[in-house]
Amino acid sequence: MKTCQVLPPLQSKPLGDFFFPLSSFLLPLPYSTLTPCVYNPPILFNGQTMKRYLLFTVFISGMTTLAAELTAGRLIGNVFGTSNLVWASIIGLILIYLTLGYFLGGKWADANPTPGAMYRILAWGAFTVALVPYIAGPVLRSAASAFEALSVGIMAGSFVAVLVLFIVPITLLGAISPFAIRLSVDDPAKAGQISGQIYATSTLGSFIGTFLPTLVLIPTIGTTKTFLVFGLFLLFVALAGLGKFASRNEMLKLIWMPIVLALIAILSAGQALKNNTGQVYEAESAYNYIQVQEVNGYTLLRLNDGQGIHSIYHPDTLFYNGPWEEFSVGPYFYADRSPDDIQSMAIVGLAAGTAARQATAIYGDDILIDGFELDGKIVEVGEKYFGMNLPNLTVHLGDGRLNLDRSQLKYDIIAIDAYRPPYIPPHMTTLEFFEICASHLTDDGVLTLNVGSVPGDRRLIDGLATTMAQLFPSVHVMDIPGTLNTMLFATKQPTTVENFASNMTRLSQDTSVHPLLVTTMATTYASMKPGYETSTVFTDDLAPIEWIVNDMVVSFVLQGGLDFLQ
16 A cells, blocks of 8 residues: 655745746646655556657757757857857856756656646747747847947847846756656656656757757758747647647647747748848858948958958959958068969968959969868858959868868968957867968968957967967068958068068069059068067967967957957
8 A cells, every 4th residue: 555645735936936937827736736645656648659759759859959059059149259158158058947947847747747737838948949039139139239339238238138038948948858757657666767768868859959950950041940940840749749648628728829939930031130231141051140241332241240351342442451462472571572483372261252352363363272161151152242253263162171181282372361269260270280281382382370369468379370480480470450460471481571571672663563462562561570479389189279269358358349350
């Protein structure tokens, strides 16, 4: 005979009431009327059928949870960037919300171990997941405008507000696994086996949810619709569960949810994520939020938070006083160099092809250019908006380091334009990477690198120059006027700034030389720095890039600065 213990009357539980005021709706039986035994097996509905559907439910719930986390990164990253500081905030808070969900889910499951209660929780979780981007939209648009105006307070508030939006859906989804375990355990001897099966199934769903949004849905339908697709699918799973294992009436009580979501989606269709000055195009790829602007006749390519100009185009001018033209002047640190000596160029971080177009203008269509770009969508944008239709340019899609290493060619110029704080891939800062670059340079080739910095902090510049100097006998440094960009020129043979000055004087008198080359050389020479401080050598094993960059960015923001110009 089983011994039963009566639970005490319902007491106020501020934690549950604060985070989930709908508990009375989700748990229709008054807590004080429940008199569970010491072991109180759940009521089984159709036995194995319900267990199989529970496994399917936790699979879809796990998939949606990770999909929401990955898509949250894109939703927030479109405005606030995709630095590891942003990702740490997202992942950390998602874990906190899941922790809360596991805690509350276990309590709710013990209070009302019925499928109806679980599927109602799931329905609300799915509904609020799908709502997130529509609620976040106005906040993000406000934040995007604040970025243009550099209003730090609005940006910080918007970031926190968007992250808080996830507390309800993620907490509710976190409650599903403990609830499913409670419903599935009908034999205490198999409790471990069943809970292992539940969590394994949920984790497998999470695995699918990691790749499906990033590789398939976001690039094809966008961030907002990705939330909607996952939310609606999970909502239909919840409604079907209610109809099958609770009652049709319970299902019909929540049938308004997909209708409301459909209406919101229809009414919100066509809204741009950002509506910045001169915006003519926006799109999402597997890697970036891409934005094209027209400002004073110039076409600008901005990515993610929009705080950098990654490519620029104007039909009547080629000089932009930026890093792009600087890549073409590196060879002139060698003595007696002429444009005819330059036959080939590699650009790691092609973007929309500004540097390639300038190099072609300077050296003619005969210069062979290999452009390495990770994001194929950016290449499409370059061809459509930035005149990147050069017959001498070959585009290689994929990771720049890997594709450069695979190249069979040696280049007179290798341009590295693949990073800018806080977006610096560590594997493109190391001694091993620069060894690859050196092996793909001609004997009198030059490696030119564009790196951002912040006022008064040259640790990143010094570290990169120190690392490059392990392989290259000469490393020259210049700061681009009016920007936070620094160019590093590393040559395979010893070179001097005096060589550069002599070449500049000679070429300025040659009318056959393109004016862009002469103008850029003058800017470069006038902005040369005396050198750099010897610092850390970055390696594949130890490259503390994130540590340096995070400290730089946080310090800069706290001092009131934000605009990394290029």
